[in-house]
Every structure is written in structure tokens, then in C-alpha cells.
Amino acid sequence: MFSLNYCSYRNYLLLILLCSIFIYYNSLRQTKNFDVTTEISNSNRIIYAVRTGSRFYQKRLVYLLQTWIPLVNKDTFFITDKLLPNISQDHTILTEKACGSDAHSMSNLCCKTAHDFLVFHHYISEYNWFCHFDDDQYVNVNKLNEYLSTLDSNKPYYIGRTSWPNALQRSKEPFPSPFWFATLGAGVCLSKQTIHLLKPYTQTTSEFVDGCIRENYHDDIYLGFLLSAYLNITLTKTDRFHSHLEKSFYSNKQTFLRTFTNQITFGFRTPDRYPYFLPQFYRSHLDPYRMRTLHCLLYTQINECQTKIHQHLFNSTK
Ligand SMILES: *[C@@H]1O[C@H](CO)[C@@H](O)[C@H](O)[C@H]1NC(C)=O
Ligand SMILES: *[C@@H]1O[C@H](CO)[C@@H](O)[C@H](O)[C@H]1NC(C)=O
Numbered sequence: 001m002f003s004l005n006y007c008s009y010r011n012y013l014l015l016i017l018l019c020s021i022f023i024y025y026n027s028l029r030q031t032k033n034f035d036v037t038t039e040i041s042n043s044n045r046i047i048y049a050v051r052t053g054s055r056f057y058q059k060r061l062v063y064l065l066q067t068w069i070p071l072v073n074k075d076t077f078f079i080t081d082k083l084l085p086n087i088s089q090d091h092t093i094l095t096e097k098a099c100g101s102d103a104h105s106m107s108n109l110c111c112k113t114a115h116d117f118l119v120f121h122h123y124i125s126e127y128n129w130f131c132h133f134d135d136d137q138y139v140n141v142n143k144l145n146e147y148l149s150t151l152d153s154n155k156p157y158y159i160g161r162t163s164w165p166n167a168l169q170r171s172k173e174p175f176p177s178p179f180w181f182a183t184l185g186a187g188v189c190l191s192k193q194t195i196h197l198l199k200p201y202t203q204t205t206s207e208f209v210d211g212c213i214r215e216n217y218h219d220d221i222y223l224g225f226l227l228s229a230y231l232n233i234t235l236t237k238t239d240r241f242h243s244h245l246e247k248s249f250y251s252n253k254q255t256f257l258r259t260f261t262n263q264i265t266f267g268f269r270t271p272d273r274y275p276y277f278l279p280q281f282y283r284s285h286l287d288p289y290r291m292r293t294l295h296c297l298l299y300t301q302i303n304e305c306q307t308k309i310h311q312h313l314f315n316s317t318k
Contacts, residue, residue, distance in 0.1 A: 044149045046189075047075050047127040049116040052135035053102040054082040060135040063287075067295035068139050075127070079115045093119055098205050106218055107209060113184065113219035114208035120195050121203065128153035131189040136244055138266040138291050139187065140298055147240070147264060148189065156233045157191035158182065158224075161241040168221060180235040181224025186243035187265040188220070197231050244269035253277045261298060266291075281308040 050069070052061050065086065069076055078087055081096040096102075099111035113132070120130040129148050133139055151157055160182025167178035182188045190198070202208050212222045227233040242249050244267035250256060256275060260266075268274045268289040281293040296305035 044129065044145060044153070045075075045127045046072070046129040046131055046141075046144065046148060047077065047120065047123055048072055048139070049077050049079055049119055049130070049132045050135055051079045051112055051116070051132065051184075052084070053080055054084060055102060056135050057084050063289060063291045064135060064138070067291055068141055071141050071299075077119050079112050079119070106212060106216075110209045110212035110219045110222065111205060113223070114202065114205040117195075117198065117202035117208065118205065120190075121199060124192065124195055128192050129189055130192070130195050131187060132184055133187045133265065134185050134243075134267075136268050137185070137187060138268070138294060140261075140264050140266075142298075143240070143262065143264045144189075147238075151191070153191040154193050155191060156194045156197055156231065157189070157236055158194055158227050158233050159190070159236045159238060159241075160184075160188040161186035161239065161243065162235065162237055163243065163245050168224070170225075175225070175229035177228075179224055179228035180237070181221045182235055182237075182241075183243050183245065184220040184223075185245060185267060186241040188223070194227070194231075194233060197233070198226065201226050201230065238264070240264040243267040244273045246273070249273070250275055250277075260294070266294065279312050281305075281312055 048069075050061075050064070061084065077091050077093060078084060079093045079095060081099070081102045082094070083089065083092060093115050095112050095115050098115070099108050102108065116130075116132050131144070151159075162180055163183040163186070167180045169178050170176060201211065208219075208222070211226065212219060215222055215225060217225055224235065227235075240263050242263060242265055246267065249267075250273060256277075260275070266275075268291060270288070274289040274291075275294060276290065278290045278293045278297070280287065280290070281296055287293060293308075296302065296308050299305060300309060
């Protein structure tokens with residue numbers, strides 16, 4: 001018998017969560033052949049640019065390919081130095097020739113980000129929202145859809161999370177004023193109108209890269225600068241986007257469990273920037289960041305996830 005005294009409050013919370021999920025998925029199971037991809041396709045047209053690189057394929061990208069990317073496959077494009085296994089060439093934007101081999105340098109990152117815009121301009125007529133994500137991010141695509149559908153993509157939007165408590169100070173001409181920028185590592189979304197307005201500054205790779213170098217700003221800071229200084233578009237801050245830089249996101253288990261279904265992006269980094277307190281639905285070497293477990297808790301209707309939840313419930317409460 002399961003006894004309350006026996007278990008800590010944390011485990012009790014987790015059990016309630018798992019039971020609710022179990023009840024929820026059982027109710028969904030009655031909808032035969034429920035398909036999560038059809039749920040997402042009647043969306044407000046979001047394109048996903050994922051920045052990655054061949055050396056991060058096994059370390060990071062594989063987990064995205066096992067979780068959220070299949071839900072938005074046809075709308076996802078990869079900005080990468082080299083071709084990647086299992087990713088079609090027409091969804092790959094190669095950067096090695098233009099940007100040099102991968103490095104975490106300012107000009108390499110700016111050059112890769114400049115390629116986001118080449119993709120965005122190319123597909124401007126097919127999408128309403130243009131989002132950048134890093135390869136260490138989980139995107140809760142349903143919530144992203146839901147959130148963006150509350151906003152008008154014909155207005156200029158710049159959406160993301162700021163990692164600093166204050167605006168960036170600036171006294172230099174042009175535009176000697178403080179401005180806010182969003183950390184690219186938490187994900188950034190731009191409306192169609194913003195992409196349209198950015199065209200003069202992002203039409204070629206060198207326009208963007210030269211701007212970064214001229215201002216001596218990293219890619220995300222330079223983007224914030226362009227939008228503030230040249231276009232007068234201010235950042236719409238959201239605290240539902242998260243990067244691996246955020247220290248507190250995973251440090252309070254109760255808060256995380258209460259709110260995670262509503263978060264839009266998640267960042268991951270070992271040793272402690274991941275939800276290490278979630279149950280292990282997969283062996284740890286197959287799911288080192290618990291990203292696959294998280295995905296299953298968010299998308300309980302996926303068949304594989306139903307199996308995992310079922311297995312977990314009946315093994316842990318026996
Ligand atoms: C590519 O996909 C196949 C099947 O979908 C899989 O067996 C294989 O391991 C994948 N390759 C890599 C390098 O991930
Ligand atoms: C910038 O936008 C704000 C409203 O968002 C407006 O009040 C202001 O006049 C604009 N400034 C310029 C220089 O266009």
C-alpha cells in the first residue's frame with residue numbers, strides 16, 4: 001500500500017502529477033488514432049531555424065530529433081557547418097563556406113545568425129512567425145503556437161527573454177540610448193512585419209556580420225540594437241522562454257512541476273540545468289537531459305509516451 005507518511009511531499013506531488021497525466025491520457029486514448037502532428041499543423045505558420053553544427057549532432061541535436069522537431073518537421077530548417085545525418089538537404093543551410101569552420105567566436109555566430117535571415121526572407125510569403133532556436137533547446141510547440149496566435153504578425157514583434165536585469169547601456173552614436181535585447185539561446189521569434197522591416201539590414205550575410213563587427217556586439221545584442229536603433233521595435237519580453245543560462249529554472253522542483261506545462265522553451269546544460277528530478281522514462285544514457293521524459297509529460301498522447309508513462313506508473317507504485 002502506498003502511504004503518505006512514508007513518502008516525502010515531493011514524491012507525493014510527483015505522484016499526483018503522474019496520476020493526472022495517466023487519467024488524461026486514458027481519456028485521450030478513447031479518441032482513436034489521435035495524431036499530435038495534425039493538431040499542430042493547423043497553426044499560425046511558424047518557421048523554426050535551428051542553429052547547430054556537425055560536432056553537436058550526437059551531443060545535442062539527436063535529442064531534439066527524438067522529441068519536438070518531428071512535430072514540426074516540415075517547418076524546421078537547420079543552420080549548420082556540414083550536412084547532418086538524417087536531415088534532408090533541402091532543410092539544411094550550410095554555413096562553412098561563408099562562415100568558416102565552427103567556432104564560438106563573435107563573427108562565426110553572427111555569420112550563422114545572418115543565415116537565419118536568408119532562410120526567413122526566402123520563406124517570407126509562407127510563414128507568419130520566424131523563430132530561432134539553439135540546438136540545446138526544447139520547444140513546447142503547442143504552447144508556442146497558442147502564444148503567437150494571440151498576437152498579430154502584421155505588427156512588428158520582437159519576442160524573447162532578456163538574460164540581464166537591465167537594458168544594455170550605450171552612449172555611442174548612432175543611437176546613444178540603452179536598449180533591451182533577447183538572448184538567442186532562449187529562442188527569439190519575429191513577426192512577418194519585423195522580417196520585412198529588417199530586410200535592408202539582413203539581405204546578405206555580410207550586412208549583418210559587418211554590423212556586428214562595426215558595433216562590436218554579439219549576434220543577439222546586434223539584433224536587439226538593429227531593432228531598437230534603426231526600426232524602433234522594442235522587445236516583447238516573455239518569461240516563458242528559457243535558456244541554459246538561467247540558474248533558478250530547475251532549482252525549485254515544486255515550482256517547476258506546477259508550471260512546466262505552460263513554458264514555451266527550455267534550455268539544458270549539465271550538471272544542473274535540466275529537470276533532473278523528473279522520473280526516468282528512458283535509461284539515462286538515452287535521455288541525459290530528461291528531455292525525452294519532459295516531452296512525454298507534455299505530449300502524453302504520443303503512443304511511445306503512453307507506454308513509458310504506463311510502465312513508470314505501474315513499476316513505481318506497485
Ligand atoms: C538515422 O535514422 C535511422 C532511422 O530513422 C536511425 O536508425 C539512425 O541511427 C539515424 N542515424 C543517426 C546518425 O542518428
Ligand atoms: C518609437 O515608437 C514609440 C512607440 O512604440 C513612439 O512613441 C515613438 O515616437 C517612436 N519613435 C520614433 C523615433 O519613431
